[in-house]
Amino acid sequence: MIPVILSGGSGSRLWPLSRKQFPKQFLALTGDHTLLQQTLERLTFEGMQAPVVVCNKDHRFIVQEQLEALKLATQAILLEPFGRNTAPAVAIAAMQLLNEGRDELLLVLPADHVLDDQKAFQRALALATIAAEAGEMVLFGVPASKPETGYGYIKANADAGLPDGVNRVAQFVEKPDEQRAAQFVASGDYFWNSGMFLFRASRFLDELKKHDPDIYDTCLLALERSAREGDNIDIDEATFACCPDNSIDYAVMEKTSRACVVPLDAGWSDVGCWSSLWDVHEKDADGNVTKGDVVVQDSHNCLVHGNGKLVSVIGLENIVVVETKDAMMIAHKDRVQEVKQLVNTLNKQGRSETQNHCEVYRPWGSYDSVDMGGRFQVKRISVKPGAQLSLQMHHHRAEHWIVVSGTAQVTCDDKTFLLTENQSTYIPIASVHRLANPGRIPLELIEVQSGSYLGEDDIERLEDVYGRTAEVRNVSHAR
Template sequence: MLYPVIMAGGNGSRLWPLSRQLNPKQFLPLADNHRSMLQATIQRLEGLNTALLLLICNEEHRFIAAEQLRQLGMEEANILLEPVGRNTAPAIALASLRAVDTSTQDEDPVLLVLAADHLIQNVEAFHASIATALPLAQQGKLVTFGIVPTHAETGYGYIEQGTALDTGGYIVSRFVEKPDQVTAEKYLSSGQYLWNSGMFMFRAGRYLEELERYRPDILAACRSALSNANQDMHFTRVDAEAFAVCPDDSIDYAVMEKTDSAVVVPLDAGWSDIGAWSALWDVSDKDVNGNVCKGDVLAHDSRNTYLHAESRLVATVGVEDLVVVETKDAVLVAHRDRVQDVKKVVESIKKDGRHEHMNHREVYRPWGVYDSIDSGERYQVKRITVKPGAKLSVQMHHHRAEHWIVVSGTAKVTNGDKTYLVTENQSTYIPVGQVHALENPGVIPLELIEVQSGAYLGEDDIVRFEDRYGRVE
């Protein structure tokens, strides 16, 4: 049985403005109109003999991750929260320690370590490579999956294949860094090199043995962080102070490049890491002019262009080789050959003290979602949707009053020492400093308009007294 471990860290800044720090690409339906990349990764495991998966994600992504698992009927899955990012070697160490501790069998569990933001189009070929890797991992090898290259790519690291193994796969001769164009072309023509995918399979105990051998400092920090972990609903929160001192290192540098047990299994399954808008254009269906059109788009005399409209009509005339992405609060226009520089736009947004890199206008919460419709000096207007049975925290604000108008559904409102129902076309007022709460007692979503007014309207002006989602400090 395989123990799937899915790493869902990272913020995908090259896919801005769709990918944001608080809603990054792994949680978005980029290559699929119906499933996020995380959900597609999970469903790709169907047909394999697997245990309950372990998802590793950042603390600030916990609720969106839990909601996407819930949509797949996987509420019981384990979610391990990293208070800070420390790269793949510590993340996989936490997963290995957790797998060993929770294994119900007297054996060293075999982990299948996957990234949440990869596209794999040929699931059958993916499963075949896993079948090849399994006996190698059971024998104590540390298996990595190498992507059969389709072109001379300079954006990936490479793995040189060594001696072929009788049971499939190859001994790893060496790992090499991202090459220049000439070197990449040599690698491709030799037929001996594979792209480094960042996917692995090995016994948890074997990985811990090698980590102990080469980076005992990382293992010690992870053991300390996990030994003092707290369980919060479906979340496992590792000790923040212990994990913060853990060295930042990748599994490649920490273990795979040093161990003598590394083997590689080729994977030829239509793989892409969707690392930039050009990669998404490559793997998407195109019209007769080579355009990829998402949303309300009109492309006149336009060719080989990626067009994405989220909230309004986007029209192009006489353009070629562009990426145009529209969201409710930002528009990106870039040449397809320059999309790697989108991250520089994100860096400028951060430097200027703006907020468009953090989140979309729509912000997801464990109870539902809110959309910031309008704002100005001393006021802000939001459309709030509360899921059936959900409740916002019992809270108060020092600097703002709120006026709620119910559009559909029924709201159960706590306003000071009073609790009452507010239905469609009715409203209620929450004064500054009043302790209050909002709940949806019904079976349909509750939608309301919230008008905030006051001297300060920041999201940090919330004092929580009670919260069913564990957000009370």
């Protein structure tokens, strides 16, 4: 059995903590490890092979770093140039494995879900394996315990041709209103759609070819034109752009006669919004969930998430307060599903706060915006031991570097030299330069930029050990 981990979501309903360039699956929201890492750790038991991870190309270094932190290997990392939903992602993963002669069972899991009961998960998986080995396409259904309007529902009927405990899918239902959701819960015949699947690779592709041949044909061609380097498979952008955007549910599961449901009663949550995050956390005597430097007074059933500043609340009921360095979001807990619409509005306004945090992660380390004015910007830069930035130049800004700790190896035009703590240097406009850390501890420095334009897209890469010189220049690829 090979897990296929889908890590391409943007998690916009958990803004402002989740951002496009650092979405929720890479955040430690429910423990010491990130949601992606928790998903991977859940699969380290006998019979489970190394995973295939599908992610956005912009996130590849984050994925690699989080895998390395757990010392986990992969079958492959499929790099999507942009999202085309779950059906194309799983199709390319299945095609790649079949190309290698490996027609295995595929356990398809989103990277950003929570499961509290590992033993219950393994029991459900064992039952699902029996059905999948017989050619069925299994969807894990979570028993609907309350009238949740943020989930899709599945109606299931008994089928004598299936193993005991496995039911046939009778109907898929889109997110209902509260009254209809209450009816579903009362009937006992409905499950929440978890978005988790188990089927054989060839079975999925046969059904996809039958029910959505456009996706099948486009993915086959996109994989043929893709480039592989190590574990990374860089999906061909021009071909993938022609692929229909469709989910596994719509493309296959709602059309096939082989769809069945295995109950999954394992403390599942998709952590899809702030109220579901409140659900999975321990609460104080007043029902509040707090994180960070937070003081709560005469408030009940609130979620208050601080990220640096002191956050204090008085007299609130069922309110979510989320503070980050550059944004704050306050909403009633019953309205948090609307955060996605708020993010769409901010995107239309061109607000950068939906894209990146002030601290931006790169394969070589990170940088944090400290201050900004009309013609200057101050950043704190951290470079990992042995790492280096690209050899680059800027057309509109000069830079001053001051080493706070560690050792910096600086290239500026035809000179290369070392700087240590409290030493500094100046990088003129249009100078070809590079910053590297030759030491064994992180390099921390302050960068002061000055010039007529300070955008992160004012960069021309000449060399890059991370293979980014060929990428289109834009904000998300800078440095």
